[in-house]
Amino acid sequence: MIRTGSYSSSMERKNRSFTQIKDVLAELFQSKGLGFHPDDARIWSDWERIVGDPVASHARPSWIQSGRLRVLVSDSVWLQELNYLERDMVERINAHLGRKAVKKIEFRMG
Template identity: 50%
Template sequence: MSGKEPLSSLKDVLSGIFSEGILPFTRDDLRIWEVWAEVVGPAVAANARPARIKNGVLRVAVSDSIWLQELKYQEETVREGLNSVLGRPAVSRVEFKLKLR
């Protein structure tokens, strides 16, 4: 086994990925999924959930066109609520998209 580097632990690999900025989101951005229901309330959380975040743009999958329309009007409130709970401007924009069934 001479000449080969030892294997790194998964913890070290993931820590390196987050600290080197390889991903378009931070470890703190993942808290969005944890606080979602708290920010939007149970009715919205039952019909819409975060799908991904990339470069500050949060994409939310919505259950039907009625909720899609309603949430488009609430984009600023949702964005501000998330940023407030997270304690930083993690979300610059929220895009609501109808999810496929």
């Protein structure tokens, strides 16, 4: 069956602008003081691309809250090395996300 005629009411519904769920969640988290942006999950999914394979094979993100990112490190040698690289890593993460998501990285053995 072929329908002909006006679809204006359904077209109007389709043309309404929608808000992305990540923006709704970001506003909700911010209003509740949770300090987490849904886009922060890209830190986990893109970790190797952000920090490179050598670092990614010895360190992984654990949690983020209010701009503080905790990273678990495989051993004390890498813990010390990454403390020296913290500023560079913060800049790389923020550049990757396109916003200032991370202010400080806390490195821990784990």
